[in-house]
Amino acid sequence: MALAPAITDLDQLKGHPAIGNLLAWNPAVVEGAKFDREEITIYVEHSFIREVCVLLRDNPECPFNFLADVTCVDWYPREPRFEVVYHLLSIPKKERVRLKVRLQSDSPALDSVTPVWAGANYFEREVFDLFGVRFIGHPYLRRIQMPEDWEGHPLRKDYPVEGYR
Amino acid sequence: MILNMGPQHPSTHGVLRVILEIDGENIVRIMPDIGYLHTGIEKTCEAKFYQQIVTLTDRIDYLCPLTNNLCYVLAVEKLLGLEIPPKAQWIRVLLNELTRINSHLVWLGTHALDIGAMTVFLYCFREREDILRLFEMVSGQRMMTSYFRIGGLALDPPIGFFEKTREFSNRFPSKVDEYENLLTGNPIWGMRTKGVARITAEDALALGASGPTLRGSGVDFDLRRDMPYSGYENFKFKIPTSTDGDVFARYICRVQELRESNTIVQQALDGMPEGPTKADAPKVVLPDREKMKTQMEALIYHFKIITEGFAVPEGEIYQAVESPRGEMGYYVVSDGTAKPYRVHIRAACLANLQALPTMCEGRLIADVVAAIGSIDIVLGEIDR
Numbered sequence: 001m002a003l004a005p006a007i008t009d010l011d012q013l014k015g016h017p018a019i020g021n022l023l024a025w026n027p028a029v030v031e032g033a034k035f036d037r038e039e040i041t042i043y044v045e046h047s048f049i050r051e052v053c054v055l056l057r058d059n060p061e062c063p064f065n066f067l068a069d070v071t072c073v074d075w076y077p078r079e080p081r082f083e084v085v086y087h088l089l090s091i092p093k094k095e096r097v098r099l100k101v102r103l104q105s106d107s108p109a110l111d112s113v114t115p116v117w118a119g120a121n122y123f124e125r126e127v128f129d130l131f132g133v134r135f136i137g138h139p140y141l142r143r144i145q146m147p148e149d150w151e152g153h154p155l156r157k158d159y160p161v162e163g164y165r
Numbered sequence: 166m167i168l169n170m171g172p173q174h175p176s177t178h179g180v181l182r183v184i185l186e187i188d189g190e191n192i193v194r195i196m197p198d199i200g201y202l203h204t205g206i207e208k209t210c211e212a213k214f215y216q217q218i219v220t221l222t223d224r225i226d227y228l229c230p231l232t233n234n235l236c237y238v239l240a241v242e243k244l245l246g247l248e249i250p251p252k253a254q255w256i257r258v259l260l261n262e263l264t265r266i267n268s269h270l271v272w273l274g275t276h277a278l279d280i281g282a283m284t285v286f287l288y289c290f291r292e293r294e295d296i297l298r299l300f301e302m303v304s305g306q307r308m309m310t311s312y313f314r315i316g317g318l319a320l321d322p323p324i325g326f327f328e329k330t331r332e333f334s335n336r337f338p339s340k341v342d343e344y345e346n347l348l349t350g351n352p353i354w355g356m357r358t359k360g361v362a363r364i365t366a367e368d369a370l371a372l373g374a375s376g377p378t379l380r381g382s383g384v385d386f387d388l389r390r391d392m393p394y395s396g397y398e399n400f401k402f403k404i405p406t407s408t409d410g411d412v413f414a415r416y417i418c419r420v421q422e423l424r425e426s427n428t429i430v431q432q433a434l435d436g437m438p439e440g441p442t443k444a445d446a447p448k449v450v451l452p453d454r455e456k457m458k459t460q461m462e463a464l465i466y467h468f469k470i471i472t473e474g475f476a477v478p479e480g481e482i483y484q485a486v487e488s489p490r491g492e493m494g495y496y497v498v499s500d501g502t503a504k505p506y507r508v509h510i511r512a513a514c515l516a517n518l519q520a521l522p523t524m525c526e527g528r529l530i531a532d533v534v535a536a537i538g539s540i541d542i543v544l545g546e547i548d549r
Contacts, residue, residue: 003246069511119373145203161212
């Protein structure tokens with residue numbers, strides 16, 4: 001089975017409920033989009049992530065009411081280095097959407113979505129712990145998996161897999 | 166007063182530490198503390214070939230290794246664009262439902278033990294032993310099965326496996342009756358579970374809870390039915406829900422799931438298609454031993470896959486499956502090489518655990534034990 005090439009043209013993807021909704025609200029929040037292997041990805045401008053999440057959650061046509069996951073990918077040494085990835089699920093419409101926020105490597109930080117979904121709490125703590133991305137407005141941003149006094153962020157690409165740092 | 170419960174407390178099902186702020190017997194605040202079992206599996210994955218990671222996924226959740234295997238191989242198969250033969254898909258469904266029964270049996274036994282019903286534990290482990298024997302028969306291992314491969318199954322199930330499975334599934338419903346006889350109508354069980362550790366549907370959704378924890382609060386959502394994968398659309402089954410949102414509701418949901426999973430097992434046995442159990446993709450799937458020893462080409466492919474792995478086209482996939490505990494997700498990012506750039510595991514338990522403070526605050530210490538049991542946590546999955 002051959003893979004279909006990814007669609008990255010915003011005009012073609014406008015029909016998707018999440019993208020159409022965001023473009024109608026403020027075209028500046030959508031940096032780009034991708035439709036690849038039946039999955040939709042939206043690149044969101046980093047200062048708008050909380051508003052975007054509220055908007056997608058409360059959209060009456062297709063409410064993305066379930067935050068499935070928050071994680072991060074480190075593209076070291078490329079800039080912007082960090083991609084914080086959100087997976088949203090619409091339980092009534094059975095749709096998924098992936099939001100991505102790109103961050104530069106010098107003191108990466110963005111707004112926490114814990115006020116929008118209480119469930120983002122542990123996921124964001126984990127990203128903070130393992131990648132060193134700070135979430136502004138998080139109620140309890142402490143290490144979650146590693147010990148309190150651990151140095152460094154293990155899932156960064158410049159952190160070795162074996163041996164000591 | 167601050168009370169420290171765990172990490173070496175038998176009712177925390179592993180190494181969960183819970184910090185309780187109490188006023189007499191009443192809980193003012195409760196804070197789970199995790200990370201005691203962090204093994205860095207996500208980091209290890211970045212240094213392994215795609216096919217080697219299957220064995221790592223077993224170790225994440227010792228109660229449902231096959232569900233982890235399935236979720237991971239589905240994600241990589243989507244990245245590769247592989248088509249899986251129907252027989253392999255059906256065997257995957259069959260084994261996944263056996264895994265669900267296995268996991269729920271351990272949950273039921275230990276949960277009842279926590280609350281004080283000793284006998285149920287012995288009954289549950291009797292049937293669990295039968296399932297583990299089936300797993301051993303099919304994969305050679307009781308717990309760390311690693312039976313699914315990218316592109317199909319490790320090998321065909323042995324002769325007699327389907328008969329043994331049918332024997333088990335025929336007698337299993339009467340065993341569920343036995344557990345229910347001991348618990349469902351039992352007034353002591355009712356007093357310990359009914360109205361305890363309530364959570365509303367809104368709270369459960371906002372906290373990211375899934376699986377029986379969400380369905381026990383009345384949200385009718387199951388990935389197997391609503392976003393089917395691996396051929397689940399071919400099966401007919403009910404999704405048990407309850408609207409009470411308490412420990413008893415979650416208990417009832419899981420016990421009904423035991424019966425539903427058993428009907429899926431029977432359907433899979435009845436309609437098992439014929440055909441190969443491996444995809445036709447010589448660059449990804451290892452050749453048969455026989456071919457490897459007789460054909461030059463097969464030998465070359467075998468050598469290449471083992472020594473260099475196989476390149477996976479650039480891209481990313483979030484694959485979610487319904488594990489016994491809720492939505493399990495694998496987010497796999499490929500940069501076009503033979504090793505994944507990033508593997509992230511969405512642990513259902515990690516999200517479900519966040520519901521614990523909502524369930525317990527304002528209640529008694531004894532209810533914490535019931536609440537922890539009712540969300541069915543596995544610390545290996547939470548900490549990874």
